[in-house]
Amino acid sequence: MNINKALYVLSMFSDISSGSDTYHQRRVTYIAYRLAEELGFNKQGLSFILQSGFIHDVGVLSDASRIETFRQIINENFEQLTKHAVVSSKIARYFNLHLDVSNAIGLHHTPNEINPAVLGNILFLADNIEVSYRSLSNPFAFLELYDFVAQKSKLFDKDALAAFKRLSACEEFWYSLKSDNLDRELLKIVEEHIYETEQNDFIKRFAYFTAYAVDNLSMFFDGYSVLTKNIAAALGYKLSLNISSLILASLFAHIGNVFIPEDLINSPTKLEDDEFNIIKSHTYYTKMFLDMLEVKRSIKNAAIYHHKHGQKSSYPFCSTELSKCDKIIAVSSTFAALLQDRPYRAAYSNDEARDILKTMEFDKDILNITLDLDLDKIKKQKDEYYEGIRRLFV
Ligand SMILES: [Fe+2]
Ligand SMILES: [Fe+2]
Ligand SMILES: [Fe+2]
Numbered sequence: 436m437n438i439n440k441a442l443y444v445l446s447m448f449s450d451i452s453s454g455s456d457t458y459h460q461r462r463v464t465y466i467a468y469r470l471a472e473e474l475g476f477n478k479q480g481l482s483f484i485l486q487s488g489f490i491h492d493v494g495v496l497s498d499a500s501r502i503e504t505f506r507q508i509i510n511e512n513f514e515q516l517t518k519h520a521v522v523s524s525k526i527a528r529y530f531n532l533h534l535d536v537s538n539a540i541g542l543h544h545t546p547n548e549i550n551p552a553v554l555g556n557i558l559f560l561a562d563n564i565e566v567s568y569r570s571l572s573n574p575f576a577f578l579e580l581y582d583f584v585a586q587k588s589k590l591f592d593k594d595a596l597a598a599f600k601r602l603s604a605c606e607e608f609w610y611s612l613k614s615d616n617l618d619r620e621l622l623k624i625v626e627e628h629i630y631e632t633e634q635n636d637f638i639k640r641f642a643y644f645t646a647y648a649v650d651n652l653s654m655f656f657d658g659y660s661v662l663t664k665n666i667a668a669a670l671g672y673k674l675s676l677n678i679s680s681l682i683l684a685s686l687f688a689h690i691g692n693v694f695i696p697e698d699l700i701n702s703p704t705k706l707e708d709d710e711f712n713i714i715k716s717h718t719y720y721t722k723m724f725l726d727m728l729e730v731k732r733s734i735k736n737a738a739i740y741h742h743k744h745g746q747k748s749s750y751p752f753c754s755t756e757l758s759k760c761d762k763i764i765a766v767s768s769t770f771a772a773l774l775q776d777r778p779y780r781a782a783y784s785n786d787e788a789r790d791i792l793k794t795m796e797f798d799k800d801i802l803n804i805t806l807d808l809d810l811d812k813i814k815k816q817k818d819e820y821y822e823g824i825r826r827l828f829v
Contacts, residue, residue: 436729438532438632439485440625441641444727446489447618448645449496452652452693458614459565461621464488467561468624469608473598474557482630486532487539487554488561494522494828496648516544525827530640531632546590556592560599563587568612577609638730639679642686643820649689653700655777660686661821662774665813666767666805673804676759684737684764687730691720703778715750718742737764744769745796762798766805769795774814785810 446460464485471484524541535554542555543562550556567583581603588596602608611620646660664685671681692700695717699710706714718739725735737760742750744765757765773788783791789806797805 436632436638437625438530438630438637439482439489439628441637441728442486442489442530443621443625444724445493445641445645448648448690448693448724449490449493452496452648456614457569458617459569460489460492461617462568462612463491463558463561463565465612465617465621465624466564467557469602470557470561470595470598471554473602474594478628480554482628483533483536483539484554484557485625485628486630487527487536487543487558490527490530491523491540491543491558491562492519493526494519494524496651496828517541520544522828526644529644529824529827530637547592548589557595560584560591560595563590564599575609577603577606638683638728640820641728642683643818644824645690646686647821647824649692652692652695652697653778655701655775656689657775658821659771659775660689661818662771662814663688663764663768664818665816666770666808667763669808669813670763670767670801670804674759674763674801676763680731680734680737680760681763683730683734684760685767687725687734687738688721688741688764688768689717690724690738691717691722694720701778705779715742719751733758733760737761741765741768757798759798759801762801766792766797766801769797770805774810 443461443464446464447456450457450460465488467484467488468481471481476484520541520543523543524537527537527540535552538552539554539558542550542552543558545555545559547556547559550559564580564584567580571580581600584591584599585596610616646664650656650659650661664682667681667685668678670676671678695714699706699713702710718741722735722739725738730738736758740752740755740757740761741764743752743755743757743761770788770792773783773791774785776782788810792802792805
């Protein structure tokens with residue numbers, strides 16, 4: 436797996452999770468990458484700047500105070516900004532990224548004179564440029580933006596600032612920063628910079644992390660992905676199937692929820708048809724993310740077909756032959772949802788949930804095994820990866 440591309444996907448995921456796409460991390464990454472190129476960084480250095488840029492603010496994923504963060508940058512409250520920088524840096528370490536990357540992230544709000552990290556200084560300047568860029572009423576006021584940033588020149592590394600001066604004189608740089616162009620530019624860059632990981636658990640860590648973030652989108656989803664995964668794994672053992680595929684498919688199944696507005700996810704009342712269509716699109720967006728991540732087809736299918744069972748609930752993909760793995764994720768995610776509170780109903784008891792499952796059109800053999808599972812035991816199963824991620828945000 437190309438780590439640079441995976442982190443680009445995580446960047447998009449986390450930029451979107453604020454409700455509307457800010458493009459902040461992706462734009463900072465693009466600016467930092469162009470500065471690093473201008474400064475003559477080698478291939479490895481460029482990969483490190485991509486990795487640190489993409490997730491430098493991932494620590495605010497479970498923090499509702501993004502606007503506050505924006506204000507703190509404008510007002511140069513660097514001390515208050517360090518909390519999310521430290522959390523993001525811990526997340527980089529959780530992904531086993533290079534120490535230079537986690538250091539740069541931890542120091543991305545630290546001014547030059549007390550910032551010992553070369554990459555951290557570039558990130559700090561790029562972050563300030565991006566925040567200033569978004570405050571511009573005219574995104575084509577290129578030279579004014581350089582002047583604005585240069586007024587605070589004592590905060591920045593002078594070579595990096597000189598590189599920005601050269602870049603800002605080039606209109607192509609500014610066109611690339613526009614939201615319409617940015618993703619295309621970044622995709623091209625990450626495809627040119629393949630940074631393969633030796634560790635085969637990167638994707639597992641990635642899946643756990645996004646599952647945790649998605650479960651945090653609503654208080655009703657608390658631990659939903661892990662409950663789904665525990666049910667799926669229990670079924671997988673009984674049917675002698677590949678457990679790691681089931682784990683990844685369960686954890687990835689709802690990654691697309693990040694595109695669904697919070698008020699729909701948490702709506703206590705019955706949704707109108709057009710609102711329900713938006714909810715249904717979560718599996719479409721799950722497919723979009725998993726396509727970008729180049730996840731194995733069998734895992735991707737199981738994740739995106741989790742609402743397909745029988746004729747009644749086949750949204751949103753057209754009918755297809757389901758594999759055993761697909762059927763397991765469908766029954767597991769439905770069962771897990773029934774066992775949890777939702778904004779419009781309380782959680783069902785184990786027996787009530789079983790009775791509801793029986794009325795649905797699941798594969799008969801899989802359903803029978805599901806009905807026999809020891810649910811109390813499954814509900815109690817904690818997951819170290821998941822709990823570890825929870826601790827990163829504390
Ligand atoms: Fe930040
Ligand atoms: Fe930032
Ligand atoms: Fe779903």
